[in-house]
Amino acid sequence: MDPDEPEGRVAPTTGGAGRDGTGVPGGRRKQRVSMADVAELAGVSSQTVSRVSNGRPGVIGSTREQVLAAMRELGYRPNSAARALRYGRFNTIGVILFSLSSTGSSRTVEAIATHAAAEGYAITLIPIDVATQDNVLGAFTRMGELAVDAVIVIMEIHLLDTSTVQLPPGVHVVVVDSDAGDRYCVVDTDQADGARKAVRHLLDLGHRTVWHVTGPESSYAAQRRGQAWRAVLAEAGRPVPAPLHGDWSAESGHAAGLLLAEVPECTAVFAANDQMALGLLRAFHERRRSVPADISVVGFDDTADAPFFIPPLTTVHQDFAEVGRRCVQRVLRQIRTGDDSRPGTDLVPTRLVVRGSTAPPGG
């Protein structure tokens, strides 16, 4: 904190020699324009400035204009910290996630940010990067606190328990990828229903059974998709092949595809996301297994690119924007009613989008 502030700005207090700032160097380097400065220039009290600033009634037009003019001249901007202190809230929602790189989370976060902004809330990202966990620990632990009124967790909540970031007690929480509907308020895509649609679509086309490439076990969404896949097959009395384990990446899908290409009776595969489906398509192409003539492939997510895969991918459409919207809606309700404890699961429906990667078997 070296006091070498160059005083480059238009100093509001220099107009009058009222405060002998020149004689008292230890005094105040007033970098920021406060309500008091505006009030002084406008010749009113700071309370009137406050009223104008917040658009409150009780200020006559001419006075308001004077204040606004003073604000413009000084470049006044309200101090959020003081406001947050005064009001006891930050108008900010924290979003805890592993990675923005995964398809779903970035789109969900975007929707959250947009809807939150519309409600006057800002979004603070709290990334939990396993690789740099210690750094993050250092940051938020040393800082002491998250300046948020509520938190949206986009990950399996159990993973958060083992993490170094702790949820401050008393903040409201909405969880996206979790089965903790009994303890938390959960908003999520209806994973099970989406997976059911995918598998049933393949069975309806006449495939005897359906193989499955899973997502990582740490993802509850992946677990539920896998469970639903298994359930539909069992229900229909079909054999349940051993699932192939993926990690969301196209690379893992590619590896699974190379294995499946060696299984002659495999005519249909349900990949737990579109990226792995892309890897499957690639692997089958390498192994001269034609999609969909030899093998049908269904993905999950309906990314923007899926229609342009070769062949265009049949997939389950997720409405990430709606998930984000409901997250914000839920979390704001919690904040506003003060009701932290309304668990329950809010499922956003999916939609099967049939494109060119599925066909009856034995084409």
Add this chain to the structure above:
Amino acid sequence: MDPDEPEGRVAPTTGGAGRDGTGVPGGRRKQRVSMADVAELAGVSSQTVSRVSNGRPGVIGSTREQVLAAMRELGYRPNSAARALRYGRFNTIGVILFSLSSTGSSRTVEAIATHAAAEGYAITLIPIDVATQDNVLGAFTRMGELAVDAVIVIMEIHLLDTSTVQLPPGVHVVVVDSDAGDRYCVVDTDQADGARKAVRHLLDLGHRTVWHVTGPESSYAAQRRGQAWRAVLAEAGRPVPAPLHGDWSAESGHAAGLLLAEVPECTAVFAANDQMALGLLRAFHERRRSVPADISVVGFDDTADAPFFIPPLTTVHQDFAEVGRRCVQRVLRQIRTGDDSRPGTDLVPTRLVVRGSTAPPGG
């Protein structure tokens, strides 16, 4: 000093007798535990609590333990607003962007968030969604303020001028996608060099010239890639075909590809990003134009999926993580030195990744 405490506050708990109801931690405790509460329980002054909270010296071990115990018992968490007010800064960096959905921005934002967290700074997202601009306007204008010490702008800075979000004067700015290196501190991928590498690679393979599918005009990155493409061709004395205009989407790349497939002399295309390259591959596949035998395709970004396209995509690798890292580094330097005015452009190098989508012409 205290004539009558009106108690008008909506006290959710603690019926009446003072705040020393420490014996009842259950139920809905008072949400705000302040240093004073901790101080009272620990039998010290609030200043001592402050010292412990900040890890300052000058507190004897036994006292420190008492304070820490009191903190734990009450679930104390420091009030960031009060801290920000006291210190005059928020330890927060704002990130202004259009969309998280584009490949680059989400990865850059993630890197920014991670590195900022490591330095004790949080990230606040400020999305500028054109469709809901009025909403965003409502939010941030009515709120009046962004609680940030600095801002990283991931968009052409001119677009911000026309937006409803205004950069508060005095905050430090780092820009990612812009040519405003004379006025702002700019960090960006070396777009021109990356594009040069792509085009030269195709020329080196023996192609007579290279077609180009551009990104949107609003993107300076897209502009620079196009300029470099043109420059390399002109420099080499090759004809410069009319560029096809895309918008980053696979769909626009697909549309361009359908047109290019009808141009027999077109043997090489440089797409301004990987998604459009995917659309090209799809279009050429539909039109039975073999890649790379008939046409070579180069993309830009090196997304995680690019190795699994059919064929695997030759593309220009962008180091988004490094861009994010340098953004944080720059913006923190500005904050710490107080030097807002150090313009200049910081370019992150690219790397050409040759895969299966390029080959000599006339295959």
Add this chain to the structure above:
DNA sequence: CCGCTTGATGTTTACGTGAACACGTGACCT
């Protein structure tokens, strides 16, 4: 034994804002 230093802890104060209240003025009602 005094006075000075050192270190631990308490007290005061200000950060910028806005709710609650006080004040003053003019209009309207009886």
Add this chain to the structure above:
DNA sequence: AGGTCACGTGTTCACGTAAACATCAAGCGG
């Protein structure tokens, strides 16, 4: 006309924290 009421504006104060200063006890050399 007197009273009251609405309205514009000013004053006081508290929000939670931490710097600056004050206090107090113990140690220590002269």
